[in-house]
Amino acid sequence: ETGVTQSPTHLIKTRGQQVTLRCSSQSGHNTVSWYQQALGQGPQFIFQYYREEENGRGNFPPRFSGLQFPNYSSELNVNALELDDSALYLCASSFGQGTQYFGPGTRLTVL
Amino acid sequence: GENVEQHPSTLSVQEGDSAVIKCTYSDSASNYFPWYKQELGKRPQLIIDIRSNVGEKKDQRIAVTLNKTAKHFSLHITETQPEDSAVYFCAVEVDSSYKLIFGSGTRLLVRP
Numbered sequence: 001e002t003g004v005t006q007s008p009t010h011l012i013k014t015r016g017q018q019v020t021l022r023c024s025s026q027s028g029h030n031t032v033s034w035y036q037q038a039l040g041q042g043p044q045f046i047f048q049y050y051r052e053e054e055n056g057r058g059n060f061p062p063r064f065s066g067l068q069f070p071n072y073s074s075e076l077n078v079n080a081l082e083l084d085d086s087a088l089y090l091c092a093s094s095f096g097q098g099t100q101y102f103g104p105g106t107r108l109t110v111l
Numbered sequence: 112g113e114n115v116e117q118h119p120s121t122l123s124v125q126e127g128d129s130a131v132i133k134c135t136y137s138d139s140a141s142n143y144f145p146w147y148k149q150e151l152g153k154r155p156q157l158i159i160d161i162r163s164n165v166g167e168k169k170d171q172r173i174a175v176t177l178n179k180t181a182k183h184f185s186l187h188i189t190e191t192q193p194e195d196s197a198v199y200f201c202a203v204e205v206d207s208s209y210k211l212i213f214g215s216g217t218r219l220l221v222r223p
Contacts, residue, residue, distance in 0.1 A: 040216075041215060042200050050209070090155070
């Protein structure tokens with residue numbers, strides 16, 4: 001298993017609410033990437049944080065935002081939740097351009 | 112943008128047989144190609160990766176081959192075992208940007 005952890009494990013929200021998901025990167029890693037994995041599909045890149053700055057973004061609207069802290073842990077925030085936001089949210093940590101190691105994910109259900 | 116196609120979507124093999132999964136990509140500047148295995152309800156786990164300065168890489172029963180000219184790479188699993196049953200995803204790093212684009216996945220079933 002990797003040293004990447006995520007919280008919470010599961011979350012149920014209603015449409016229009018806001019949610020914050022958390023990720024602790026593996027020791028020695030300075031980069032965190034976030035992915036959304038809908039049921040039966042491959043992970044889709046949301047954005048990446050490197051040394052506390054956003055370093056690339058996928059095709060997700062601005063209501064998806066994030067932060068990275070000095071200890072390289074990260075948060076993903078989603079505002080105005082929609083039903084289609086229901087998915088497994090994965091974070092992956094790496095050292096710079098190195099291999100990405102995934103956390104266990106947070107399963108978000110929007111009702 | 113980068114497009115990654117993965118085939119087949121499902122693959123059923125007899126234990127002991129080989130399995131091959133293929134991915135094609137569109138961006139000729141891509142240089143890094145990892146493969147992940149995801150068991151039901153679990154995180155994707157890296158099983159092997161290859162960089163564009165290498166044509167083939169092997170780790171025990173698993174190998175990856177890369178053809179940069181044709182823009183495709185393949186995962187080869189030999190002597191398959193029931194515990195190899197999972198969904199396998201290929202991925203491509205876009206333009207040295209750290210961003211991974213994933214294929215749609217292959218569900219591998221190894222029949223005992």
